Amino acid sequence: MSGISGSTSTALLTDRYELTMAAAALADGTADRETVFEVFARRLPEGRRYGVVAGTGRLLDALENFRFSDAELERLAEVVNPTALDWLANYRFRGDIDGYPEGELYFPGSPILTVSGTFADAVLLETLVLSILNHDSAVASAAARMVTAAGGRPIIEMGSRRTHEESAVAAARAAYLAGFTATSNLEAGRRHGIPTAGTAAHAYVLLHDDELAAFRSQVAALGPKTTLLVDTYDIRKGIENAITAAGPELDSIRIDSGDLGVMAQQAREQLDALGATGTRIVLSGDLDEYAIASLRAEPVDSYGVGTSVVTGSGAPTASMVFKLVEVGGRPVAKRSTSKESRGGRKSALRRYKPTGTAVEEVVYPAAEQPPLGPHDRVLPVPLVRGGKRVPDLPTLEQSRERLRAALVSVPWEGLKLSRGEPAIPTTFEGS
Amino acid sequence: MSGISGSTSTALLTDRYELTMAAAALADGTADRETVFEVFARRLPEGRRYGVVAGTGRLLDALENFRFSDAELERLAEVVNPTALDWLANYRFRGDIDGYPEGELYFPGSPILTVSGTFADAVLLETLVLSILNHDSAVASAAARMVTAAGGRPIIEMGSRRTHEESAVAAARAAYLAGFTATSNLEAGRRHGIPTAGTAAHAYVLLHDDELAAFRSQVAALGPKTTLLVDTYDIRKGIENAITAAGPELDSIRIDSGDLGVMAQQAREQLDALGATGTRIVLSGDLDEYAIASLRAEPVDSYGVGTSVVTGSGAPTASMVFKLVEVGGRPVAKRSTSKESRGGRKSALRRYKPTGTAVEEVVYPAAEQPPLGPHDRVLPVPLVRGGKRVPDLPTLEQSRERLRAALVSVPWEGLKLSRGEPAIPTTFEGS
Numbered sequence: 001m002s003g004i005s006g007s008t009s010t011a012l013l014t015d016r017y018e019l020t021m022a023a024a025a026l027a028d029g030t031a032d033r034e035t036v037f038e039v040f041a042r043r044l045p046e047g048r049r050y051g052v053v054a055g056t057g058r059l060l061d062a063l064e065n066f067r068f069s070d071a072e073l074e075r076l077a078e079v080v081n082p083t084a085l086d087w088l089a090n091y092r093f094r095g096d097i098d099g100y101p102e103g104e105l106y107f108p109g110s111p112i113l114t115v116s117g118t119f120a121d122a123v124l125l126e127t128l129v130l131s132i133l134n135h136d137s138a139v140a141s142a143a144a145r146m147v148t149a150a151g152g153r154p155i156i157e158m159g160s161r162r163t164h165e166e167s168a169v170a171a172a173r174a175a176y177l178a179g180f181t182a183t184s185n186l187e188a189g190r191r192h193g194i195p196t197a198g199t200a201a202h203a204y205v206l207l208h209d210d211e212l213a214a215f216r217s218q219v220a221a222l223g224p225k226t227t228l229l230v231d232t233y234d235i236r237k238g239i240e241n242a243i244t245a246a247g248p249e250l251d252s253i254r255i256d257s258g259d260l261g262v263m264a265q266q267a268r269e270q271l272d273a274l275g276a277t278g279t280r281i282v283l284s285g286d287l288d289e290y291a292i293a294s295l296r297a298e299p300v301d302s303y304g305v306g307t308s309v310v311t312g313s314g315a316p317t318a319s320m321v322f323k324l325v326e327v328g329g330r331p332v333a334k335r336s337t338s339k340e341s342r343g344g345r346k347s348a349l350r351r352y353k354p355t356g357t358a359v360e361e362v363v364y365p366a367a368e369q370p371p372l373g374p375h376d377r378v379l380p381v382p383l384v385r386g387g388k389r390v391p392d393l394p395t396l397e398q399s400r401e402r403l404r405a406a407l408v409s410v411p412w413e414g415l416k417l418s419r420g421e422p423a424i425p426t427t428f429e430g431s
Numbered sequence: 432m433s434g435i436s437g438s439t440s441t442a443l444l445t446d447r448y449e450l451t452m453a454a455a456a457l458a459d460g461t462a463d464r465e466t467v468f469e470v471f472a473r474r475l476p477e478g479r480r481y482g483v484v485a486g487t488g489r490l491l492d493a494l495e496n497f498r499f500s501d502a503e504l505e506r507l508a509e510v511v512n513p514t515a516l517d518w519l520a521n522y523r524f525r526g527d528i529d530g531y532p533e534g535e536l537y538f539p540g541s542p543i544l545t546v547s548g549t550f551a552d553a554v555l556l557e558t559l560v561l562s563i564l565n566h567d568s569a570v571a572s573a574a575a576r577m578v579t580a581a582g583g584r585p586i587i588e589m590g591s592r593r594t595h596e597e598s599a600v601a602a603a604r605a606a607y608l609a610g611f612t613a614t615s616n617l618e619a620g621r622r623h624g625i626p627t628a629g630t631a632a633h634a635y636v637l638l639h640d641d642e643l644a645a646f647r648s649q650v651a652a653l654g655p656k657t658t659l660l661v662d663t664y665d666i667r668k669g670i671e672n673a674i675t676a677a678g679p680e681l682d683s684i685r686i687d688s689g690d691l692g693v694m695a696q697q698a699r700e701q702l703d704a705l706g707a708t709g710t711r712i713v714l715s716g717d718l719d720e721y722a723i724a725s726l727r728a729e730p731v732d733s734y735g736v737g738t739s740v741v742t743g744s745g746a747p748t749a750s751m752v753f754k755l756v757e758v759g760g761r762p763v764a765k766r767s768t769s770k771e772s773r774g775g776r777k778s779a780l781r782r783y784k785p786t787g788t789a790v791e792e793v794v795y796p797a798a799e800q801p802p803l804g805p806h807d808r809v810l811p812v813p814l815v816r817g818g819k820r821v822p823d824l825p826t827l828e829q830s831r832e833r834l835r836a837a838l839v840s841v842p843w844e845g846l847k848l849s850r851g852e853p854a855i856p857t858t859f860e861g862s
Contacts, residue, residue: 017629198448
C-alpha cells in the first residue's frame, strides 16, 4: 500500500512509458503541443446492456496527489534524463477534464472522459485514469445488475476478502454508488462515509462451547438488534437457538450455505411460528445477480454479496482505453488493421422519449452539437479547469441518486440479466 | 489509497464483523481461548491443475502496520464498546503463523497458512490475510501458466491500467514471482525492486507529424536500444521507418494489434532483409496463456501481457478461506449441509519420485506426521513467532526461484493448459 511506502504521491502508480514518452517529447519540442485524449470502451463486457461510470471522484482525489516529490524523482533518475526530471519536479496537471458524471450510464464508444492539455501534461495521467475508471466501473456495472435483480431488497457488499485490500475499499464505494446499502469494509466507512455492517462469522459460534452460548454472548454484547448466523450446525436448531437467545425481537438471522431458496422458506415459517414475525432473513453465500433474481419469490429480506461484486461478476475490468484523438486541433487516429479509433474531440448526448425512456446515445464532434430535443441531455460535464477541480461536483450520494434515476430511464429490455445488445444504440455523427 | 487517507495503518482494511466478534468475545471471556485458523482453497479455479502461493511477503509487511492508532480508534467508537477500544489500542498480533512459502504450489485443501493465537488476536487478521493471498495467488497462478506457455521467452507485465491502481503494484509483484521478467509499473519497481520496462505508445507516434519523425525523436531520446511500436499505421512501412530511424542495431519492434502470428513472421523476414537480424520482435495485445502458446512456433522474442494476467485469466480471486479449526486444542468444524470443513490443526507434505517428480500431497493432523520418504518434503514453514517475523525469510527472488523449481517437479500433464484434474492428488490422513 502507499501507506506502507510512506509516500502519499500517486505519481508512480503509472506505466514507465508515460514518463519516457513525456521525456522524449520534451527533448524534441512536441511536449507542448495541445492534445486531447479520450477515454471510452470499445465494447461492453459480453452480453451486458449498459455500463456504469464509476471512479471519477476517486480519480479527482488521486489527481491532487499526482506530484513528483524527491522520493519519486530519485526513483526516476534511471528512467528519464535530467531535463525531464526538472520538468517533473514542477509538474502538476494544468489542463482540463470533462466527463460523464459518476453514476451515469455508458455504452460502446461513449466519450466517458476527455483530458485536454499539453501532450506531456496529459499523457502522464493515462495509467492512473484507466486503473481507477476500469476497476470502479467494472464493479459498479456488475453491482447495478444485482441491485436491479434484488428488486428493492437491500444488499450488503461483503467481498473485501476476495480482492486486493485496497481494491476492496474502492469496490465498496462502487457498489454503494450502484445502490448497495452498506459494506463490511471498515476503511470504506472511514474513507467514503459508507454505512458498515456485519456481526459475526461461523468462527464465533465454533469458538463457544455450543451455539446457544455463542448466540447468548453475541446478544449480550450487541443487543437483540443484531444478526445471528444460524447455519454453523443444523439450521432449524440454529433458528430455535437464535430466538431462545434473543427473543422474538431479534433483528435478523443470516444463512450462508445450502439451498438458499428452500432455507429461506423454512426459516420464515419457523420464525413466524416462534412469534419472530419481524425477524428478517439475510442470505449470503456465493450470490450473484442470477442467484439473487432466482430468490425473488422467496421470503428474503436482504442479501450479502461478496466475490461476484468485487470481481465484476465475470468482467473484472471495464476495458476502457485512453486514446489521443486530437493534436493541435487536428484529429488523429490509429489506422492499422484492427483497433481503429475515431479521431477528433467528441461529445455526446442522450435522446429520450417524452416518457423519460432513453432511446439513443449520439456521439458527435464536440464543435458540432446536433439540435437537442426537449427531453435530450448533453452528457459530459466539466470536471477540471486549468488543473483545478470544478467546484460543487456531485457527492457520492448524489451520484448514487443519478444512477438510480438513469436506470429508471433504461428501456425495460435493457435491464434484463440475459445476454443481449446494449440497451440503447449509439449513433456516431460526422465520422 | 492509504496514502491519501494519511494513515499507514492497515487495521481498517478489514470487515466490521472481525471487530464485533473480538469485542463480544472480550466481553464473555472467550477472547483468550487459544485458537488455530487455517487458510485453504476448497478447490482450484475450474480446470486449473495447480495454484501458486503468493502474497506472503506482502502480508507480513501489512501485519507490521496492523495497529489501531487514534485515527482508527476514533472511527471504531461506533462499532465496539469502550473496553474493546482499550484492548484494540494495545493490539498487536502476538501469535504464530506458519505457511507454505511464497512461490510454493498448492492444491485443494492444502493448509496454505496457519494462524494460531488467542481468538481475539487471530480473528482480526482474517480479512487482510485473505485479501492479500486471494489476490496475489490468483495473479501468480495465472502468470505461471503464461510463463510455461512462453517456453522461456521473456514476458513483460503491462496490465496496470486494467486493474485498481494498488492491485496493479501487487499484480506486478505476483507476476514477477511467477517468472515474468519485468513490469510496466513504476511503483512496483520502487516498492518491490522489480525491473521496469516500456518505451512508447501509439499516442507518441500520433503526436508527431509523421511516424518517421516520431521514431527519430524516440531514438534521439532513448537511443537505438529501444523498442519502436510499429503498428500505428501500416506495419510494413512502420518497420521500414523503424530501421531508417534507428539503424539495424535497433533493439526491438513491438506489434500490438492484428494477427500476431502472421505479423511476427512477416516482420522477421522484413527485419532480416533490412539487415536488422538482431532486432527483436515483441508482441502484445490481448495475450493470454492460450494466445502465447499458439505463438510458440512463430519468430517472437518476447511478450507483453496486460488484462489477462492482472485479472487472473478468468479467475480473479483464488477463493481461499480462513477457517477456525481448533479451540483450546480441540478440533472444531462447521457441520451444516454444505461447505463442510475438516477440523483440527493440519500440516502437509509432498511426496516425490526419486526423479524429483511430485506424486502426491498429503494433508495430515499436525501432530501425526507420516513417515517421510527420502525425497519427500514437509511444506509449511514458520513465518511468525510470538508476533514477530521469523528472520531470514526468502526474498522475492528466492521465492521466484522456488516456483521455477516447483514447476519442474510437476508431472508433465499437470503443466497442460487444457482443463483437467489437479496435477497431483491430495490425500487427507486421519480425517
